[in-house]
Structures are given as C-alpha cells and as structure tokens.
Amino acid sequence: MAELDLSGRRALVTGGGSGIGAAIARRLGAAGADVVVADIDAGRAAAVATECGGRPWVVDLADTAALAAADAGVVPDVDVLVNNAGIQHVARLEEFPPERFAFMLRLMLEAPFLLIRAVLPSMYRRGWGRIVNISSAHGLRASAYKSAYVTAKHGLEGLSKVTALEGAAHGVTSNCVNPGYVRTPLVEAQIADQARVHELPEERVVSEVLLANEAIKRLIEPGEVAEAVAHLCGPAAQSTTGTNLVIDGGWSAR
Numbered sequence: 001m002a003e004l005d006l007s008g009r010r011a012l013v014t015g016g017g018s019g020i021g022a023a024i025a026r027r028l029g030a031a032g033a034d035v036v037v038a039d040i041d042a043g044r045a046a047a048v049a050t051e052c053g054g055r056p057w058v059v060d061l062a063d064t065a066a067l068a069a070a071d072a073g074v075v076p077d078v079d080v081l082v083n084n085a086g087i088q089h090v091a092r093l094e095e096f097p098p099e100r101f102a103f104m105l106r107l108m109l110e111a112p113f114l115l116i117r118a119v120l121p122s123m124y125r126r127g128w129g130r131i132v133n134i135s136s137a138h139g140l141r142a143s144a145y146k147s148a149y150v151t152a153k154h155g156l157e158g159l160s161k162v163t164a165l166e167g168a169a170h171g172v173t174s175n176c177v178n179p180g181y182v183r184t185p186l187v188e189a190q191i192a193d194q195a196r197v198h199e200l201p202e203e204r205v206v207s208e209v210l211l212a213n214e215a216i217k218r219l220i221e222p223g224e225v226a227e228a229v230a231h232l233c234g235p236a237a238q239s240t241t242g243t244n245l246v247i248d249g250g251w252s253a254r
Contacts, residue, residue, distance in 0.1 A: 004234040007032035011079040011233075014061060014115070015085030017044030019184035022221035024229050025052050029231060035222035036076045038085070048133045053164045060101055061085050063113040068114055069153060070209055075118035079126070081232055083156070084134040088186055090193035091176030101148040109159070110154035120172065125244055129172035133160045134225070137180045137248040141213075145197050157244075173241035175230045180248035181210045183219040215250030 010199065011028045015021035017039030029035045032243050034207060038057040039045035045056035052117025057076060060163045061067065068073060086108045123129025138146065139153035163174035181187050187210070194209050211217050228245045231237055246252055 002174075004031040004230050006036055006080065006233065010034045010036065011080035012036045012038060012057070012076055012077065012081065012115070012119070013082045013084060014038045014111070017041050017048055018119040020179070020182055020185060020222045020225050021082075022048045023226040024134075025049075026228035027223070027230050028080065028082075028233070029053050031233075033080065036078065059086055062107045063198075064106050064110050064114060064158070067111060067118070075115055077122045078119055079123065079128060080130045080132070081115055081119050082134065082229060083115060084173060085111070086134070086149075086152070086186070088146070088149055088190050090190055090197055092145055092197065093135075093147050096147055101147050101151075104148040105152050105155075108149075109155045112156060113159055116159070117155065120163075120167065120170075123167070123172045124170040126169040129167065130161070131160070131163055131167070131172065131174040132232050133161070133174070133176045135159075135176040135178045135244070137178055137251045139176060140244070140246070140248075140252050143178040159240045167233045168241060173232070173237070175232050175237075175241060176244045177225060177232070178244050178246045178248060178252075179220050179225050179228075180214050180251050181219055182225060183221055187219070211249070213246065213254060215253065218228045218249070220249070 009034040013021050013025045015038035016025040022131045025037050035052045036057050037045045037049040037053030049056040085123045133156050136153045138150045142150045160174045160176045191205045194205045194254045
C-alpha cells in the first residue's frame with residue numbers, strides 16, 4: 001500500500017493547538033504537508049506549528065462574521081481541511097444556557113460550513129481536495145445532557161455528505177471521523193460536570209458514564225484519530241466519500 005505523501009500540499013487543522021487537533025497536525029506534517037495550525041490560543045498554535053514545521057493561525061472560529069469574509073483572504077488556501085475545533089457543555093435541557101447553545105453551533109457547525117465554502121473553489125480548480133470533519137460517536141448517537149454538542153455533530157454529518165456529493169466531480173472527498181471518548185483535555189474537563197448531573201463520584205464517571213456504551217473499555221488515544229485522518233487523505237481512500245470512519249469501541253454497534 002502506498003504511503004501517505006502530502007508533499008506540496010497545504011493542510012488546515014482547526015483546534016490544532018492541543019488534543020486530537022495537535023495529533024492530526026503532527027501526523028499530516030510528518031507526511032510532508034505544510035500545516036496551518038488554527039487555534040484561539042496563540043501559544044499552543046505556535047508550539048504545535050513549530051513541531052510539525054507549519055505555521056500558526058490564531059483565529060476565533062466562533063467569530064463567524066470574520067470567517068464569512070472569505071473574499072478578503074481570511075481563510076488560508078489549502079488542499080486538506082480538517083474541521084476539528086470543538087467544546088463541550090454538559091447540562092440538562094431546561095438548564096442549558098441559550099447563549100452557550102448558540103456559541104457551540106457557531107463554532108462546531110457554522111464555522112466548518114464557512115471554512116468549507118472558502119476552500120472549495122481552489123480545491124475545485126486544482127482537481128483535488130480532502131475535507132475531514134471530526135465528528136463523534138455523538139454524530140451517530142445521542143446522550144443526555146449534551147444537546148448542543150449532539151445537535152452540532154449531527155449537523156456536521158449532513159454538511160459533510162452534501163459536500164461529498166457536490167465535490168465528487170471535482171476530485172474532492174468529504175468524510176467524517178467518529179471517535180468515542182478520546183483521552184484529551186476536552187474529555188477530562190467534563191468529568192466533573194458528568195459527576196454532577198449523574199450524581200456520581202468523579203472516579204466512577206469514566207467507567208460508568210463515559211465508557212458505559214463502549215464494548216472496548218478504554219479511552220481512545222489522539223494518535224488513533226490522527227491515523228484515521230491520514231488514511232482518508234491517502235491514495236487508498238480516493239473513492240471513500242460521504243461516509244464515516246468510526247472509532248468508538250463498539251458504541252454504535254448497540
């Protein structure tokens with residue numbers, strides 16, 4: 001099987017300053033891509049960009065008005081777009097702050113739409129492009145207390161499929177990667193919230209809440225998700241589009 005070679009290609013990874021995004025940036029950089037590491041945290045973006053030989057892009061992706069100014073050259077011209085940035089908020093529906101719900105949809109659904117919209121024309125001109133949307137097991141299944149996250153990920157699934165249909169004639173593929181719980185700061189940060197809403201001690205949250213539906217009882221490592229992204233950018237996946245690469249420990253098999 002041919003090795004992934006992205007020499008001469010530029011990749012944009014959002015939320016690239018830590019966790020899954022950082023692992024993806026490093027993997028694509030190792031494959032020869034010129035990686036743009038997008039993150040709201042300037043220090044983290046710069047550190048990962050240095051590691052992978054790329055460059056940082058300090059950006060607030062929730063500022064969708066700025067992202068929409070694509071004609072002004074706001075969004076970098078890239079061959080590979082990885083929509084990864086996201087946050088979590090755990091609360092009962094009746095207690096979920098409306099402003100937080102709106103913020104999460106801007107960051108996790110509207111921003112990917114605007115980025116895809118901005119990069120497609122140049123991908124079409126070159127006749128090649130790879131769009132990988134980091135969805136979640138929550139793009140396929142729902143969990144209580146995560147209304148904004150589940151809504152955003154389900155929407156991202158639909159956006160990815162429409163992109164696949166429109167891009168197919170132009171050499172552009174679009175797919176989702178759907179991990180279960182990954183060992184990241186995002187997951188670690190929600191343990192206290194999960195303990196509160198489920199009324200459990202924090203030490204029981206991982207086994208009894210996070211991994212309750214997964215047949216394989218382990219947190220996924222960020223590098224596993226990065227390898228899935230690499231596969232979707234490689235020659236073996238040139239006919240893979242509009243679908244999901246699921247890494248959820250058997251969660252969606254239930």
